[in-house]
Amino acid sequence: MQVMQAAFDPVYGEAWNHSQTRSMLAMPLTHTIVAEILPRPPEAQPGEPIGFSMSRRIGDEEELLLIAVIPEWRQFGAGSSLLTQVIENAKDAGVGRIFLEMRSNNPASHLYHKFGFTQVGLRKNYYKGADSKLYDALTLALTL
Numbered sequence: 001m002q003v004m005q006a007a008f009d010p011v012y013g014e015a016w017n018h019s020q021t022r023s024m025l026a027m028p029l030t031h032t033i034v035a036e037i038l039p040r041p042p043e044a045q046p047g048e049p050i051g052f053s054m055s056r057r058i059g060d061e062e063e064l065l066l067i068a069v070i071p072e073w074r075q076f077g078a079g080s081s082l083l084t085q086v087i088e089n090a091k092d093a094g095v096g097r098i099f100l101e102m103r104s105n106n107p108a109s110h111l112y113h114k115f116g117f118t119q120v121g122l123r124k125n126y127y128k129g130a131d132s133k134l135y136d137a138l139t140l141a142l143t144l
């Protein structure tokens with residue numbers, strides 16, 4: 001939850017609260033991966049969580065619900081590592097496609113396009129920011 005609160009810009013209201021997160025984690029086939037910075041030596045103390053992903057598998061499809069890295073650790077490859085692991089786990093489970101939905105002006109698109117996601121849908125004015133501005137939602141998909 002600390003990473004969630006630090007990572008999402010409150011303007012867009014995209015962070016999930018504790019209750020939403022707990023409910024999703026309790027559902028079967030929801031997967032969370034946590035990225036940590038490990039101390040040296042690694043066994044000296046617990047790692048520091050700096051990012052996470054959460055996805056849900058339904059049949060042979062997976063939906064990437066959330067992926068986040070705290071601002072101080074962005075653009076060092078943690079987001080790519082998380083997404084690589086999501087894709088590898090999905091392949092191992094026989095998943096055929098991964099979907100996600102994102103706000104159209106989210107720079108996270110750089111990460112998704114780097115991994116080969118392409119746009120398959122558009123919902124006009126789907127998100128409403130705290131500033132009452134409306135933003136389109138893009139649905140992206142990656143065929144594995």
Ligand SMILES: CC(C)(COP(=O)(O)OP(=O)(O)OC[C@H]1O[C@@H](n2cnc3c(N)ncnc32)[C@H](O)[C@@H]1OP(=O)(O)O)[C@@H](O)C(=O)NCCC(=O)NCCS
Nearest residue numbers: 007066067068069074075076077078079080107108110111
């Ligand atoms: C999206 C997010 C998880 C990316 O994490 P990250 O650790 O910075 O990702 P990486 O360092 O692996 O970067 C992946 C690629 O995207 C590029 N990139 C990432 N953020 C970028 C930005 N703001 N502008 C331009 N390029 C960006 C990186 O340069 C990199 O490309 P490269 O390998 O060609 O250099 C992170 O920005 C974040 O937490 N955003 C807020 C939460 C969010 O909106 N999540 C997505 C919706 S659920």
